[in-house]
Amino acid sequence: MDILDNLNPEQREGVETTEGPVLLIAGAGSGKTRVLTHRIAHLIGTQKAKPWQILAITFTNKAAKEMKERVSDLVYGSEDMWISTFHAACVRILRREAKHLGYDNNFNIYDTSDKLKVIKDCAKELDIDTKKITPRSIASAISNAKNQLLSAKDYQGSNLYEKQIEKIYKMYDRRVKANNAMDFDDLIFETVRLFRLNPDILERYQQQFKYIMVDEYQDTNHSQYLLVNFLAKGHKNICVVGDDDQSIYLFRGADVANILDFEKDYPDAKVIKLERNYRSTQCILSVANEVIKHNEGRKGKNLWTENCAGEKPVFFHGTDHIDEIQFIADEITKEQAKGRKLSDFTILIRANALTRSIEDILLKRDIPYQIFAGTEFFNRKEIKDVMAYLSIISNPADDLSLTRIINVPRRGIGNKTVERLAAVADEKNKTLFEVLKEDADGIVSRGKDKIKQLVMLIENLQEMSQYLNVTDLLDETVNRSGYRNMLQSDKTDEAKIRLENIEELFTVTKEFDNTHGGNLDEFLQQNSLASDTDESEREDSVKIMTLHSAKGLEFPVVFIAGFEERLFPHIRSMEDPKELQEERRLCYVGITRAKEKLYITAAQSRALYGRVERNKVSRFLEEVPKNLIEDKSIKKYSMDNLYSQSGPQRANVNSFKMPQKQNIDMAYKVGMLVEHKKFGQGIITEIKSLGEDQKITINFEKVGSKALMASFAPLTVV
């Protein structure tokens, strides 16, 4: 089979235009990602490129994994290709080149909670009140600066607030570097710096990457954009694909302008548009189009599909969140009885906090589920502790990890002692581990022996790491450190769960050892980048995930829960028109994940964040003409009763009345002549049953063939 066979002409053009810059801008589900996978296969198949000459950037690790799988279905050699996220590609480059920037090549990667901890420490030391400026807001200010490539040295605050950020940023930066570590933003920042400072290294990579591709280009930020541009300057064979309507990472500094500027940066770029949607039914697509229409300044796209009209998206308004989720559970059970698998269903939510109530009910109903949004495995305390041990074994300069485990399990090294040791480390410009080894005797009076034992433990494990695989090393670590013992002797349920989680970590290391050969550095590197969408999928369970993490994915049946003002659009985004537009794009992303069936649900009241919230139905629902959605809530409740309390809410619901159902007992037959209020007269050419309804295809004299739902079409038999 030829690789090009399964593509339409525009997609084919995207695949075959291998030389020179290409911009593919197209709506959801139009096959952009498919073009990239086929493009890679085509480059290999026609021997234009060796696998390692291809760099393909995706947005999540899950997407990278999927892309690799899709490519390996088409050609050999996918394991040698650089198919990964920006972050993972940068880690791979930096592991080789970090020494040019003054880091050790096995630097550590700080995740969000590590980052917050360091920020808190800095703020404390600088006497900055974290009640007034929260660590989170400081973290995001630093993040923004880095995404704009503004280094700690160059950052200059102009007002009081920024001046405080400046102080923290500078101290934070020193600390992280002194620990031989980088945070997520540094990975990109430092790679750009590497290339700026070392033209010869840049040239090597420019030569290597003959073909560069970026998926979800609309969500790249300034530093990522520069990075791609640096690399692409060699061969200029760069193909970026994206959809301006799906840009949802403004808050992380993503800049839709990047997609619009591409033509400026590469005036000879070939621009390709795809307009046919292969994913969703027309009914779903229409709803998506109606919502996104309300955004301003769009490039404007005309998405269409040949997929059948399908079932109307359903809206359900529960009395409370329990009622809402019960409905979802009911529908899942009903659809399951019709032969659907549980893995066909995905529940999308705007805020993580909603997962709790969904979980509660699915548990009670015995419906297996998997969350792709909650506390990630690698963020659990016990996993972080054990990983910190592994980390310090691999990188003795990792002060943060050492501080984390220095007294876990308790070994009598108190906070005061640790502070004193850290101060000496600062003063002498040494790592904490060096101080423990070399200076502790002179600093600490009690607990000297404990410190010696810890140093010995770490050194022993370091030695073992030379010949043990990760699983065996992990086993030695949890035994020798006393971590396992600590949990085993604690008889609480919590300790049992922690122990189970550690056992689960063995599953992870075993798989890693089997597939990757057991190198500790590589293991740490891989898992420091694991994100919430990366947990391996369990067979046959309902998925629950955030709208953000669903980007690029598709599912047969999608529920968007919590479709209420203040939740979606999120309360933080309601005042700012720009952010509101971003919420709308997020809604568009959510709707377009559905292939066959879409449900939108809301609750009139819900217990959330420890109080009862009463929200109006989301404005995004009001933006959809009523006839495009079937309101199932009306069957259970009388809308008027529910909304008797307040004016605006009443108007809101009234504007969303059920369309008047026609009586479909009327026996339509193929060949019958009928008259439609708008389309005039036509002959019925086909009738299909759809549940209680019928889909009838009519060949109208004036407008040609149309498929209509019998219950809603204003038809009379002539």
Ligand code: ATP
């Ligand atoms: P998104 O904007 O959500 O990322 P996308 O544009 O990347 O979407 P894909 O995920 O590549 O779209 O494709 C959507 C679906 O349509 C996939 O299931 C894909 O296999 C299918 N598809 C795309 N093009 C074709 C085609 N020419 N023939 C058959 N199926 C196709």
Ligand code: MG
């Ligand atoms: Mg895609």
